[in-house]
Amino acid sequence: MLHLSELVCLRVKQKAFLAISIRIRMIMTKIGVIGGSGIYSMGIIKDAEEIKVETPFGSPSDKIIIGKISDVEVAFLPRHGRGHFLPPHKVNYRANVFALKECGVEYLVSTAAVGSLKKKIKPCDFVIADQLVDRSFKRATTFFEDGIVAHVGFADPFCKTLSDQAFDVIKKEGIDVHRGTYICMEGPQFSTRAESNLYRSWDVDVVGMTLAPEAKLAREAEMCLCSIIHVTDYDCWHEEEEDVTVSSIVENLKKNDKNMGKVLKRFIPKIKTDRVCECHRALEHAVITSPELIKKNVDAQVKKVLLKRFI
Numbered sequence: 001m002l003h004l005s006e007l008v009c010l011r012v013k014q015k016a017f018l019a020i021s022i023r024i025r026m027i028m029t030k031i032g033v034i035g036g037s038g039i040y041s042m043g044i045i046k047d048a049e050e051i052k053v054e055t056p057f058g059s060p061s062d063k064i065i066i067g068k069i070s071d072v073e074v075a076f077l078p079r080h081g082r083g084h085f086l087p088p089h090k091v092n093y094r095a096n097v098f099a100l101k102e103c104g105v106e107y108l109v110s111t112a113a114v115g116s117l118k119k120k121i122k123p124c125d126f127v128i129a130d131q132l133v134d135r136s137f138k139r140a141t142t143f144f145e146d147g148i149v150a151h152v153g154f155a156d157p158f159c160k161t162l163s164d165q166a167f168d169v170i171k172k173e174g175i176d177v178h179r180g181t182y183i184c185m186e187g188p189q190f191s192t193r194a195e196s197n198l199y200r201s202w203d204v205d206v207v208g209m210t211l212a213p214e215a216k217l218a219r220e221a222e223m224c225l226c227s228i229i230h231v232t233d234y235d236c237w238h239e240e241e242e243d244v245t246v247s248s249i250v251e252n253l254k255k256n257d258k259n260m261g262k263v264l265k266r267f268i269p270k271i272k273t274d275r276v277c278e279c280h281r282a283l284e285h286a287v288i289t290s291p292e293l294i295k296k297n298v299d300a301q302v303k304k305v306l307l308k309r310f311i
Helices: 004-028 093-102 160-172 193-201 211-220 246-270 291-297 300-306
Strands: 031-035 046-051 064-069 072-078 107-116 126-134 177-184 206-208 224-233
Touching (some): 031 093, 031 246, 064 246, 072 093, 072 246, 093 300, 107 211, 107 246, 126 160, 126 211, 160 177, 160 224, 160 246, 177 211, 206 224, 211 224, 224 246
Parallel strands (some): 031 072, 031 107, 177 206
Antiparallel strands (some): 064 072, 107 206, 126 224
């Protein structure tokens, strides 16, 4: 029988071993997924372990889940927290993206539900976002404002290489898929009819409440980003369809869950670890603050995770 001191020592060793095990898995994790908590409950993430990550920008929406999708290590984060308790304007996007970057994520897959602004894009269709219009106004959308200035290029907000791969996978699954422009509204209320028709007059394809801050921060974190979005409704512009409601969204979310699970299981193993696009050099000519001031004024964790090569 073990003495109390021996039990304490054993537990300390077990905790240390677990910490080392998780750290090794984090080093191997290059792919991150941000999405609804439904992805976790689908059962497509295996061998899951949870880690709590603190950032200079506060806490992320939830613990990060390190697990495997089709035998590939991924870091998953439920955007609104498990149980969906964070509204779009209260999500700590900076903490979410920074925490995933600290876990080693280089490829970020963002999944979300959207409303369609075009007849041809039907409920339960999928869309790969290729452009973005930001109409949100309460969100923090940059890591660089305290003691440092950076202006990243954002003409094409999403990684073309990653987005093309996702599009091909979805098409091969036999799911109706489109490419299009996403407009990010503030929410949490849905659009007015006037707003919905205004977005349509701008030739926008889908409307949602979350993608703009994630895309801007992912670019600053030099991540490759693709957004796999699924349509739940026609917003409120379509005269022959009912206006969007939470109940209609939830109903179509359930229908889409199975397809999203299939897509992620096929797509994740196809992501290459050798980055040939420009995403991983987004900060190369963007940081204009002198190295001396960066060393002096910028948070140590920010320097380590985002700015190591500049100082």
